[in-house]
Amino acid sequence: QSALTQPASVSGSPGQSITISCTGTTSDVGAYNYVSWYQQHPGRAPKLMICDVNSRPSGVSNRFSGSKSGNTASLTISGLQAEDEGDYYCSSYTTRSTWVFGGGTKLTVL
């Protein structure tokens, strides 16, 4: 159960857009449309931002969007705001009926 691959860090200026990638295999990301994304601020619990590749839960800003192509999923944040700074994790359901997380990406808003 290897972790999904995410960039360690990304950064952007307020108002800009950034994209975080999440690469897995045909046994996880590529197998199903069950990729989710979580935001985590220091010392806090994760918060669901995107589920099922591109669905936004109620209350999550429409500045957050998700997509997938093959074995790679992506999270895009448009109109960056200071409050978006934090760690982001992708997750996927797998063909072994387990779940796997990505290694996490630290987003810095410059």
Added chain:
Amino acid sequence: QVHLVESGGGVVQPGRSLRLSCAASGFTFSSYAMHWARQAPDKGLEWVAFISYNGVTEYYADSVKGRFTISRDSSKLYLQMNSLRPEDTAVYYCGRNSGYHFDYWGQGILVTVSS
């Protein structure tokens, strides 16, 4: 509103056991599958275990299989952790399952395995 509160963490010696609890409120607990996940200090999230809404089906990460057991009763989720190792040191989170993702998380509880 959905509320998940973990308890039972602490410092434990390698090889010993510990049981975590997660108290659920604000929703019909018996209708939802649940998860445990963990986060080692300054590391990423790791999925640990899943239990179906009725407790019949369980799945585990390879790293804990055979040592950890997830269970539930009418209002609480549990994680029995045996043969603990230093690498099990982490903040442990319970999470509610919705579809194939966590839709709510507890605040987490720290488990430290050290002699």
